[in-house]
Amino acid sequence: MTAILEESRGGRILPLTGNYAVAMAAKMARVQVVAAYPITPQTSVIEKLSEYIEAGELEATMIRVESEHSALAATFGAAIAGARAFTATSSHGLLYMHEWVHWTGRARVPIVMAIVTRAIAPPWNIWPDHSDFYDQRDAGWVMGFAMDNQEAFDLTLQAFRISEDPRVYLPVMIGLEGFILGHTTMPVHIPDQEAVDEWLGPRRQGFVIDGSEPLAHGNLAWPEDTEEMFMDIHRAMMEAKSVIREVDEEYYRITGRRYGGLTQCIRCSDAKYVVSSMGAWSGDIMEAVEKLRGEGYPVGVLRFRFIRPFPEEDVAEHLAGKKLVVVFDRAISFGSMGQLFMETVAHLAKHTGKLPVLRNIVAGVGGVNVEWREFYELIKDSIDRFEEGGELEYFTWYHKARR
Amino acid sequence: MSKSMVRLEPIKYHVPLARPKQGVAGKTGFWRTEKPIVDNEKCIRCYLCEIYCPVNVIRVEPETGVTIDYDYCKGCGVCSDVCPVNAIRMVPEE
Numbered sequence: 001m002t003a004i005l006e007e008s009r010g011g012r013i014l015p016l017t018g019n020y021a022v023a024m025a026a027k028m029a030r031v032q033v034v035a036a037y038p039i040t041p042q043t044s045v046i047e048k049l050s051e052y053i054e055a056g057e058l059e060a061t062m063i064r065v066e067s068e069h070s071a072l073a074a075t076f077g078a079a080i081a082g083a084r085a086f087t088a089t090s091s092h093g094l095l096y097m098h099e100w101v102h103w104t105g106r107a108r109v110p111i112v113m114a115i116v117t118r119a120i121a122p123p124w125n126i127w128p129d130h131s132d133f134y135d136q137r138d139a140g141w142v143m144g145f146a147m148d149n150q151e152a153f154d155l156t157l158q159a160f161r162i163s164e165d166p167r168v169y170l171p172v173m174i175g176l177e178g179f180i181l182g183h184t185t186m187p188v189h190i191p192d193q194e195a196v197d198e199w200l201g202p203r204r205q206g207f208v209i210d211g212s213e214p215l216a217h218g219n220l221a222w223p224e225d226t227e228e229m230f231m232d233i234h235r236a237m238m239e240a241k242s243v244i245r246e247v248d249e250e251y252y253r254i255t256g257r258r259y260g261g262l263t264q265c266i267r268c269s270d271a272k273y274v275v276s277s278m279g280a281w282s283g284d285i286m287e288a289v290e291k292l293r294g295e296g297y298p299v300g301v302l303r304f305r306f307i308r309p310f311p312e313e314d315v316a317e318h319l320a321g322k323k324l325v326v327v328f329d330r331a332i333s334f335g336s337m338g339q340l341f342m343e344t345v346a347h348l349a350k351h352t353g354k355l356p357v358l359r360n361i362v363a364g365v366g367g368v369n370v371e372w373r374e375f376y377e378l379i380k381d382s383i384d385r386f387e388e389g390g391e392l393e394y395f396t397w398y399h400k401a402r403r
Numbered sequence: 404m405s406k407s408m409v410r411l412e413p414i415k416y417h418v419p420l421a422r423p424k425q426g427v428a429g430k431t432g433f434w435r436t437e438k439p440i441v442d443n444e445k446c447i448r449c450y451l452c453e454i455y456c457p458v459n460v461i462r463v464e465p466e467t468g469v470t471i472d473y474d475y476c477k478g479c480g481v482c483s484d485v486c487p488v489n490a491i492r493m494v495p496e497e
Contacts, residue, residue: 032408082409108418166412206414216421225417232416 011191011255018181021149021188022088022114022174023048025156027058028196029112032083032203035063035074037093043116043182045088068093072100072113079109080217082208084160086111090178091118091132098136104171105140106233107218110163110205111171114156117279118178119366127367128177130279130331134339136173140233142240143308145175147264147282149186152176154257155305157196161247164204167239179367180280195254237309244306262311264303265318267293271300273324273383275375278304278340281364284372285328291376297383310343316351319344324386325356326379330364337395338362357386363398370398426475431458435478437493443468445490452482452491 016024022045026034034053036046052058063074071087078085089097094115104111117133119125133145142162146152152174159172176182209215221229245261252258266286268274277285282303292299302318304311319325325348329338336342341360349355359382364370378398385392446468453461453469460472461482469491471482483491 106419108414108416166414169414169416202410203408204410204412206412206416206418207420208409208411214423216423218419219421221419229417229419232418236416 010195011189013187013189015185016149016153016188017044017183017185018146018149018152018176019044019116019183020048021153022156022176023052024188024190025153026086026112026114027052028190028193029084029086029157029160029200030197031058031060031086031112033061033063033075033078033085035065035071035078035085035087036089037066037068037071038064041090041093041118043088043090043178045114045116049086068097069100072097072104075111075113076100076104076107076109079104079111079205080107080208081210082203082205084203086113088114088116090116091120094132095120095135098139101136101141102139103218106230108169108206108233108236109171110160110169112156112159112163113171113173114152115173115175116178116182117175125366126178128180128182128280128330129365129367130175130329130339131365133173133175134331134333137308137339140170140237141308142168142170142172142237142244142306143175144172144306145278145304146181147280147303147305149176149181149184150188150257151259151305152181153188153190154251154255154259157200158244158247158251160200161250162240162243165240165243165247166204166206168236168243169206170233170236170240175279177280189255189257191255199250199254241309241311241313244309259305261314262304262306262309263314263318264305265314266301266303268300268302268318271298272322273297273299273326273379273386274302274319274322275299275379276302276304276319276325276327276340276344278307279330281328281330281370281375284370285375285379287372288376288379292380292383297380299379299383304340307340307343310347312347312350315344315347319348319356320352322356324359324383324392326359326361326382328375329360329362332362332365332397357392358394359392360395361398362396365397365399368400374398430474432472432474432476435473435476435496437478437480438473438496439471439476439478439480439482439491440494441469441471442490442492445488447488447490449487451485451487455481455485457481
């Protein structure tokens with residue numbers, strides 16, 4: 001935090017939960033329409049935004065709809081008509097709107113949505129993992145994930161810039177873990193509104209459907225034309241990588257904060273072993289790595305800030321040539337492995353003929369808490385056994401059954 | 404939402420957008436098996452037929468009454484059904 005304060009350009013520090021940090025960012029982006037289904041599994045992101053609107057601090061329309069499916073549909077309608085539109089959801093609400101997640105992605109309409117990630121039922125569970133978030137991977141959304149409340153704020157604000165960039169024109173979803181970030185408070189630096197206004201600028205989009213001219217959207221198209229449109233989504237994703245890096249740099253100018261683009265790599269340059277992860281527990285992993293560094297282990301952390309587009313260049317730069325790579329996943333594709341691991345390995349194989357020794361550890365699923373000391377033990381054990389020439393399990397589900 | 408609040412910047416990608424225009428699917432009037440015939444003496448200019456027509460081929464003018472573009476009218480009969488004064492009847496096509 002100290003470094004952030006010294007470098008910050010004005011602004012103020014507020015104690016905010018992750019959910020309130022996201023709401024504050026949406027408010028400062030001057031969203032004009034918020035659509036939401038207002039009961040469980042909705043979050044206090046929407047509650048706070050409705051308070052801002054009620055108090056006259058945010059000039060926006062809150063559309064209360066009958067389901068999450070309608071929530072994203074209403075957000076889409078507002079966005080396609082030219083409004084800066086926002087929504088937020090979680091777990092089953094996100095699954096219920098899944099059809100519209102695809103529709104908005106393939107429609108190329110800029111929208112920002114926050115996902116306060118939670119495990120999927122049954123059994124009913126209110127604790128965080130990444131299952132709901134990974135379930136949205138293939139829908140044409142840019143997907144970022146925060147590590148702490150400050151980053152939840154920063155990423156949400158950056159998401160509007162990325163989404164509305166003409167090189168991208170895709171919706172962006174920002175993940176943050178429920179409860180761990182969503183309901184816990186930390187000091188968050190908030191830039192001045194004028195600085196944000198100047199940096200973000202007015203709403204940008206490629207076309208508007210507002211009734212002023214007859215336009216049909218999403219009509220039946222021939223397979224060949226359909227395929228071209230989907231290939232363009234892929235092309236835009238590839239261009240989004242440089243846009244994300246640019247936005248990270250430009251954001252630095254108004255806040256004094258930058259994260260390193262699509263990933264953040266800590267202690268990576270001289271590392272022989274790298275641990276990879278996404279989300280809040282990356283902070284615990286960094287603590288474990290610092291302790292291991294103190295004990296002489298040359299280990300680093302590659303933290304994913306974005307999984308769509310997938311940062312394959314970062315993977316190549318930071319993981320190729322390492323001796324051992326351990327990827328922690330907080331979700332699993334049943335019958336296969338952790339999603340982050342599968343993608344990391346697939347992209348790494350493109351860039352190096354000699355893969356490091358690889359290990360996937362799935363943990364924290366269903367909201368199981370994993371502490372920094374456990375990461376310390378898991379990483380240390382992996383490195384020690386690797387160096388002793390022992391066999392490392394390619395896949396491990398680290399679980400803590402209640403006795 | 405007024406358009407002036409948005410900065411429109413051209414999109415360089417293919418998007419699922421279409422500008423509909425008359426006759427894009429050819430002249431669809433030949434699909435008809437029944438043809439709506441209007442009695443403009445009876446017509447009370449309520450505009451219901453124009454509003455309900457699913458293919459947008461009916462115009463109602465205060466002076467002249469109802470005109471139907473038979474090049475594209477498919478003869479569905481909705482206009483005849485909604486007319487409150489039975490001024491439109493459906494007759495078999497020859």
